[in-house]
Amino acid sequence: GGRGSPEEQERMMLLHQATHDALTGLQNRRGFSENLQQALSVVDEPNATALLQIDLDGFKAVNDTLGHGTGDTLLQLAAGRIRDTLQDGELAYRLAGDEFAVIQSRTGQPAEAERLAGALIEAFKAPFMINDIPVFVGASIGIAFGPGHATEGEQLMKAADIALYAAKRDGRGCARIFNRSMQLLLEQRENLRRSLRMALDRNELYLEYQPLIRAPASVVGFEALLRWRHPEVGTIPPSVFIPIAEADGLMDEIGRWVIEEACRQATRWPSSLTVAVNLSPAQFLSGSLTDTVAQIVDAVGIRADRLELEITETVLLEQTVDNIDTLNTLNVLGIRIALDDFGTYYSSLSYLKNFPFDTLKIDRYFIKDLETDRKSQTIVRSIIGMAHGLGISVTAEGVETPGQAQWLIREDCDYLQGDFLGRPLGAEATRDFIRRSPKELIRESGDEIWRSSVRPHA
Structure with missing residues (x-):
C-alpha cells in the first residue's frame, strides 16, 4: 500500500x-x-x-x-x-x-x-x-x-x-x-494590413483638399485629407485604415508622405494660402516629428507659416512634457498649430494655457444644430470668445447650411469649413476653385445674405 x-x-x-x-x-x-x-x-x-x-x-x-x-x-x-x-x-x-x-x-x-x-x-x-x-x-x-x-x-x-x-x-x-463574423473581420483586417504595407509604393494613397473660408467669403487655404484607393475594394475611409497603420507602425512613413505631398501642392497655389495636415497620435509621439517637418519645409521650399499641423486632444493626454517640447519646437520653426475637434474629448482648458495654439477647430457636433439649439449656441459663442481673448483664431467644422454660416459670421468666427462652402477636391480642382471669384461661390450656394457681405480674396 x-x-x-x-x-x-x-x-x-x-x-x-x-x-x-x-x-x-x-x-x-x-x-x-x-x-x-x-x-x-x-x-x-x-x-x-x-x-x-x-x-x-x-x-x-x-x-x-x-x-x-x-x-x-x-x-x-x-x-x-x-x-x-x-x-x-x-x-x-x-x-x-x-x-x-x-x-x-x-x-x-x-x-x-x-x-x-x-x-x-x-x-x-x-x-x-x-x-x-x-x-x-x-x-x-x-x-x-x-x-x-x-x-x-x-x-x-x-x-x-x-x-x-x-x-x-x-x-x-x-x-x-x-462567432464567424469575428473571424471574417479579422481576415479582412489581415488582408488590409498586407495591402496597406504596399499602398504607398503602388501610389494608391492620395490627398483631397477641403477649402477653408475666411468669413464672409475668401479662400484662405485647404485642409489635406488622406484617402486610399484600394484596387479591389475601392475607396477605404481613413477611420478604417489609420488605426491599422498606427498599430503596424506605418504611420510615420505615411505621415511623412502626407506632409510632403501637401506642402508640394501648396507651392502651386497663391503664396497667401495655407495647407493644414492632420497628425496621428502615433506620429506625434514618435519623437522624430520636428526633424521630419523641418526637413520637408526646407526641401520643398515653402514658408513655414503656410503649414498648419492639426492635433486632437487625445494626443495631449500622453506624456505632456515631451508634447510641450514638440509643440514649442514647431512653434519656433514658424509652423502653425491647430487643436482639432475642440470640445468633444476632455477639453482641458489647461491645454490652452500651456500649449502654443494658433487655431481652435470647433467640432461639427456643436455646429450641426446651431440654428435651433440654445446650448450649442452658448457653447460655440463662449469658445469663440475665450479663444479670441487668448489670441487664438477659431475654425468651425462641418458647416452645412446658409443659416449656420450666417450665425457663425455674426458671432465673429474666423474661418468656416464644410460641404456647403466647398467639398474636398482633387489637387487639380483646387486651382479652379481658387481662380473662381467668391461671388460665384456664393451664387452657387444661392444665398442672398451671404452674397451681401462678400469681399474679394485676401
Whole structure:
C-alpha cells in the first residue's frame, strides 16, 4: 500500500514538472494541449467543451514599472484567484507570460461558460496587494466551444484567441464568445494590413483638399485629407485604415508622405494660402516629428507659416512634457498649430494655457444644430470668445447650411469649413476653385445674405 518504489516516485515527479508551470503550480501548455484534445474526443453535444482564454489587462505596465519580481508575484496571485473561482469540471492552465486558460467540461453551455467568465472578471476587480502597494490588473476573456467551433485543439485555441481579440477591442475587462463574423473581420483586417504595407509604393494613397473660408467669403487655404484607393475594394475611409497603420507602425512613413505631398501642392497655389495636415497620435509621439517637418519645409521650399499641423486632444493626454517640447519646437520653426475637434474629448482648458495654439477647430457636433439649439449656441459663442481673448483664431467644422454660416459670421468666427462652402477636391480642382471669384461661390450656394457681405480674396 505504500507510495510505490523510489523510481516510480521520481517518474511521477518528472512527469509533474514536465506538465506543470513552476511559478504558479498550474498545468502548463503541454498539459493543456493533451487535456484539450482529450476533452474534444469525448463528444456528446456541440458545446460540450468550453475553452476560455484569459489575458491580464495592464500586466506589461506592472512588469515595466514595478519590476519582474512584482510581476512574478502578481502572476502567482492571479493564478490563485483563477483557481479559487473554479468549480467541478473546470481546470486552469498557464500558457505563457500573462496568458491563462480554462478548460470547462460541463453541461448547460453556453450559460456555464458565461457564468464562469463573469466570475473571473469579477475576481480581478479587487486590487492585488504586493508589498503593501495595491496593483490593479483586469482580465479579458475569449470563449470558444468544441466541437461546435472546432474539433481540433489548435483550431479551438485560434477561435478563442479571435474572441479574446474582440474582447480587447471592445474595451477590455469583458468576455466575448467566438462567432464567424469575428473571424471574417479579422481576415479582412489581415488582408488590409498586407495591402496597406504596399499602398504607398503602388501610389494608391492620395490627398483631397477641403477649402477653408475666411468669413464672409475668401479662400484662405485647404485642409489635406488622406484617402486610399484600394484596387479591389475601392475607396477605404481613413477611420478604417489609420488605426491599422498606427498599430503596424506605418504611420510615420505615411505621415511623412502626407506632409510632403501637401506642402508640394501648396507651392502651386497663391503664396497667401495655407495647407493644414492632420497628425496621428502615433506620429506625434514618435519623437522624430520636428526633424521630419523641418526637413520637408526646407526641401520643398515653402514658408513655414503656410503649414498648419492639426492635433486632437487625445494626443495631449500622453506624456505632456515631451508634447510641450514638440509643440514649442514647431512653434519656433514658424509652423502653425491647430487643436482639432475642440470640445468633444476632455477639453482641458489647461491645454490652452500651456500649449502654443494658433487655431481652435470647433467640432461639427456643436455646429450641426446651431440654428435651433440654445446650448450649442452658448457653447460655440463662449469658445469663440475665450479663444479670441487668448489670441487664438477659431475654425468651425462641418458647416452645412446658409443659416449656420450666417450665425457663425455674426458671432465673429474666423474661418468656416464644410460641404456647403466647398467639398474636398482633387489637387487639380483646387486651382479652379481658387481662380473662381467668391461671388460665384456664393451664387452657387444661392444665398442672398451671404452674397451681401462678400469681399474679394485676401
